[in-house]
Amino acid sequence: MINSIEILGLIAATLTTAAFLPQVYKTWKTKSADSLSMTMLLAFVSGVLCWLVYGFLIKSLPIILCNFITAISGFLLLYFKIRYKK
Amino acid sequence: MINSIEILGLIAATLTTAAFLPQVYKTWKTKSADSLSMTMLLAFVSGVLCWLVYGFLIKSLPIILCNFITAISGFLLLYFKIRYKK
Numbered sequence A, B: 001m002i003n004s005i006e007i008l009g010l011i012a013a014t015l016t017t018a019a020f021l022p023q024v025y026k027t028w029k030t031k032s033a034d035s036l037s038m039t040m041l042l043a044f045v046s047g048v049l050c051w052l053v054y055g056f057l058i059k060s061l062p063i064i065l066c067n068f069i070t071a072i073s074g075f076l077l078l079y080f081k082i083r084y085k086k
Helices: A004-018 A020-030 A038-057 A061-083 B004-018 B020-030 B038-057 B061-083
Strands: none
Touching: A004 A020, A004 A061, A004 B038, A020 A061, A020 B038, A038 A061, A038 B004, A038 B020, B004 B020, B004 B061, B020 B061, B038 B061
């Protein structure tokens, strides 16, 4: 049974995972990534990849799923940051 | 005893928490938050606050700590986004 605490955790995970999708869309649409910090993107993508491996090691589907989606967003933002460099 | 899987989890948490500090610094330094998505910031801060409450409810110090720091970064970015609006 899923209790209300776990539901809150799922809402939290959904929000922090989905949050980066409008950022990816905005960056792609405006072709501008000036205000995005390259250091942030590198640390963030590295961290998310660590979370992904951690999820596989402890066999946690929620951790794998969230970080897989976030890793795609992170790599896209990193690509845009390099691509749209002025 | 902390095993190597838990160490990987700690590295992951440190990276994804620390990642937003250079973003806060860059946004503050350049006074520009144009490429940051407002939808991303709102969803992200809401998600981090849910994580924080979740951390308190399940009494997890690592979740509380990481999300407390990330919440501060998130609120600062949100403030800069509104403050530096052109």
